[in-house]
Amino acid sequence: xxxxxxxxxxxxxxxxxxxxxxxxxxxxxxxxxxxxxxxxxxxxxxxxxxxxxxxxxxxxxxxxxxxxxxxxxxxxxxxxxxxxxxxxxxxxxxxxxxxxxxxxxxxxxxxxxxxxxxxxxxxxxxxxxxxxxxxxxxxxxxxxxxxxxxxxxxxxxxxxxxxxxxxxxxxxxxxxxxxxxxxxxxxxxxxxxxxxxxxxxxxxxxxxxxxxxxxxxxxxxxxxxxxxxxxxxxxxxxxxxxxxxxxxxxxxxxxxxxxxxxxxxxxxxxxxxxxxxxxxxxxxxxxxxxxxxxxxxxxxxxxxxxxxxxxxxxxxxxxxxxxxxxxxxxxxxxxxxxxxxxxxxxxxxxxxxxxxxxxxxxxxxxxxxxxxxxxxxxxxxxxxxxxxxxxxx
Amino acid sequence: xxxxxxxxxxxxxxxxxxxxxxxxxxxxxxxxxxxxxxxxxxxxxxxxxxxxxxxxxxxxxxxxxxxxxxxxxxxxxxxxxxxxxxxxxxxxxxxxxxxxxxxxxxxxxxxxxxxxxxxxxxxxxxxxxxxxxxx
Numbered sequence: 375x376x377x378x379x380x381x382x383x384x385x386x387x388x389x390x391x392x393x394x395x396x397x398x399x400x401x402x403x404x405x406x407x408x409x410x411x412x413x414x415x416x417x418x419x420x421x422x423x424x425x426x427x428x429x430x431x432x433x434x435x436x437x438x439x440x441x442x443x444x445x446x447x448x449x450x451x452x453x454x455x456x457x458x459x460x461x462x463x464x465x466x467x468x469x470x471x472x473x474x475x476x477x478x479x480x481x482x483x484x485x486x487x488x489x490x491x492x493x494x495x496x497x498x499x500x501x502x503x504x505x506x507x508x509x510x511x512x513x514x515x516x517x518x519x520x521x522x523x524x525x526x527x528x529x530x531x532x533x534x535x536x537x538x539x540x541x542x543x544x545x546x547x548x549x550x551x552x553x554x555x556x557x558x559x560x561x562x563x564x565x566x567x568x569x570x571x572x573x574x575x576x577x578x579x580x581x582x583x584x585x586x587x588x589x590x591x592x593x594x595x596x597x598x599x600x601x602x603x604x605x606x607x608x609x610x611x612x613x614x615x616x617x618x619x620x621x622x623x624x625x626x627x628x629x630x631x632x633x634x635x636x637x638x639x640x641x642x643x644x645x646x647x648x649x650x651x652x653x654x655x656x657x658x659x660x661x662x663x664x665x666x667x668x669x670x671x672x673x674x675x676x677x678x679x680x681x682x683x684x685x686x687x688x689x690x691x692x693x694x695x696x697x698x699x700x701x702x703x704x705x706x707x708x709x710x711x712x713x714x715x716x717x718x719x720x721x722x723x724x725x726x727x728x729x730x731x732x733x734x735x736x737x738x739x740x741x742x743x744x745x746x747x748x749x750x751x752x753x754x755x756x757x758x759x760x761x762x763x764x765x766x767x
Numbered sequence: 768x769x770x771x772x773x774x775x776x777x778x779x780x781x782x783x784x785x786x787x788x789x790x791x792x793x794x795x796x797x798x799x800x801x802x803x804x805x806x807x808x809x810x811x812x813x814x815x816x817x818x819x820x821x822x823x824x825x826x827x828x829x830x831x832x833x834x835x836x837x838x839x840x841x842x843x844x845x846x847x848x849x850x851x852x853x854x855x856x857x858x859x860x861x862x863x864x865x866x867x868x869x870x871x872x873x874x875x876x877x878x879x880x881x882x883x884x885x886x887x888x889x890x891x892x893x894x895x896x897x898x899x900x901x902x
Binding site: 505513628 | 774775776777778779780783787791805806807809810815816824827834836837839840841842843845846852854855856858863864865866867868874879890896
């Protein structure tokens with residue numbers, strides 16, 4: 375049996391907040407953070423002085439500031455006794471929530487706010503060092519779409535990739551975005567599989583509708599101990615009950631299979647920790663920077679075998695009405711990627727669904743959810759961070 | 768009017784200096800770990816297998832095969848005039864993977880497994896960059 379620090383259901387999510395996703399808003403991550411903060415305070419009746427734990431992500435729009443987290447606390451009037459920042463890229467939100475749960479268990483804080491914000495479409499102040507200026511950028515690779523073009527092309531050579539399966543996933547997520555008031559406004563009209571197939575090539579075989587688009591926004595969750603949650607009279611507590619992460623998967627291999635990712639480890643493992651099988655998962659909120667990444671997660675977690683993701687997606691209703699709803703709010707691909715706060719979008723949607731607050735796109739019997747994160751493109755491999763969390767009542 | 772952004776030119780570091788010296792001389796130098804008989808790329812300060820800082824630089828054959836490729840339609844700075852252009856991950860015969868532009872072949876003719884060899888491209892007054900072409 376794998377050890378699981380969340381098995382006791384002793385830390386719960388008692389509130390969430392989320393801004394609308396905007397493009398070129400002209401606003402700062404501090405602005406978006408404050409908007410989400412106000413929503414969470416209003417929902418819970420708390421004041422800034424009540425928050426004694428705070429964690430966030432490194433934002434593209436403010437990564438020149440080496441003191442970002444204390445600055446956010448200063449902007450919000452929060453005085454934490456425990457503070458953390460995560461640089462797991464798109465895995466940052468889940469990583470921060472897992473650390474917040476540990477901090478609460480360890481007694482370092484009681485009310486931990488994990489608040490992720492970014493505004494890269496208004497202010498891009500990010501830089502990547504390491505090997506990138508010498509071995510990545512001068513090649514003309516078109517960033518993440520280029521890296522995923524290489525990955526997807528190799529996947530198509532090794533397995534049976536059916537583009538209509540990816541198109542069907544894109545259509546299902548778009549349906550969720552149409553019903554999601556917080557989704558980026560221009561994405562709130564339906565698309566067809568043909569629209570997906572006809573969308574222009576960015577870096578072959580990756581098309582425009584395979585990709586996320588950078589946008590601005592914030593989302594967050596408030597965690598506390600079960601005892602405190604019950605005292606707060608918080609109904610509908612959502613408990614993170616299992617978490618796994620792996621960083622730099624295959625990192626010492628010189629020629630690994632680029633289609634193999636850290637989800638081959640953390641997918642099955644997080645389910646084992648929660649004593650669940652894929653069939654037990656009511657809804658799946660996978661990190662969706664590219665459609666192909668979702669297909670690989672389905673395979674590696676165990677819903678189907680390697681290379682069987684196309685048939686699985688064609689045979690399965692993944693809309694909010696279906697047997698395995700996927701990214702019911704549109705995911706990032708159809709709601710917009712709020713920079714490196716991105717991992718919080720699908721987590722907040724899972725919490726919203728589990729509380730029965732998803733309105734017209736509500737999943738019936740939202741007993742549990744699996745949420746994942748993906749972070750950081752790797753050189754010659756897939757991606758560097760894979761993490762996964764199970765939520766239960 | 769501001770000047771058009773140019774293709775980035777690599778600035779060698781203490782770790783990568785020998786690699787770029789090699790490129791300037793028309794050679795592909797890679798790090799080799801004699802203890803475990805393993806090559807590695809990109810250059811790092813120590814062995815990925817043992818953590819020891821006992822790597823040596825050796826000349827590689829410069830030949831390999833296309834592991835995967837992509838045709839880019841949205842150019843990055845300095846690539847506007849050649850769009851669309853081919854990029855490939857090459858699995859070199861020594862057992863490492865390297866990313867580079869693919870020249871002298873069209874997207875219709877390139878295939879995974881295609882044999883390639885290294886070539887060189889002048890990208891500034893005094894900088895060369897590596898690329899690949901059919902072998």
